[in-house]
Amino acid sequence: MITLHHVPQSRSMRVLWLLGELDLPFQVVSHGFDKSLRDPEYLSVSPAGRVPSLEIDGERMFESLAIVHYLCERFAQAPLYQGPGDIDRMAWLVWVEFAETISQHAANLTQQHIALREDHMRSATVMQIEAKRIEKCYSAIEARLSTPVENRDYLLTGGFSAADVCTGQAVYMARHFAPIEPFPELSAWYARITERPAFQASLPQEGAGRIFAKEFYPAWES
Incomplete structure (x- = not known):
């Protein structure tokens, strides 16, 4: 089973989207955009206390683009993934x-x-x-x-x-x-x-925590 540690509206969203495109079985553990990411239990998964992190086959990895590369290399085909030698x-x-x-x-x-x-x-x-x-x-x-x-x-x-x-x-x-x-x-x-x-x-589910309370933030608010 693949487990994604996720904060809605964060970079982990790109991994969540990709997992959906790959049509793989996975589960999501949601976290708040807060100090709970510094809990020792979570730091054992992601040492810098950041999302996303991924648990797969007994291994753990973090950094969203590293995860994207790994998932594509292992599970994706063209055009979703363009590997060495592919035209794109x-x-x-x-x-x-x-x-x-x-x-x-x-x-x-x-x-x-x-x-x-x-x-x-x-x-x-x-x-x-x-x-x-x-x-x-x-x-x-x-x-x-x-x-x-x-x-x-x-x-x-x-x-x-x-x-x-x-x-x-x-x-x-x-x-x-x-x-x-x-x-x-x-x-x-x-x-x-x-x-x-x-x-x-x-996208954030109904009632889920969000980073962005508003749709748009002007360049300066007084």
Whole structure:
């Protein structure tokens, strides 16, 4: 049995989505976005006290993109996974890893808007810069999706892949801080991938804890 340790609306969501796409049997252990991740019992699974972590075949691993690589290498086929020698291998690596670029900017804004609870703790400059950096990431995705090739519905020419899962989940988080509507190709792609049942199943369930209490956080609130 595969066990995923998960906090809703965190990077573990990308692993949850991928597990759904792989149609594997698994169970989810949900955690709060709080100090419970520092409990000794959980630190035995994830030494840095972070999610996601994965228990599989008696082994434990952490770091979301490492988990994505492992699950794809073991269970996925093309086009979901593009392995060594596959035609889309280079693009698959680039766009799976690009998710972390977006996620880091979103994480910095999550820190500013949510973890720092008082206005005097926040930096308007940091918030505005990070929101602009997210927009730069959107521009990169927009350029990729605007490439004049046949069937550019997804990030890879071969079709929907883990690159769309990882980058799409990062955009899901980033949308709380920078709107995607000014980017038409990105918006159409995002609408397309988020219709998938596995994405819908990765969203917070009714009554579950959430990181984001609001749909959108402006670059500065006073």
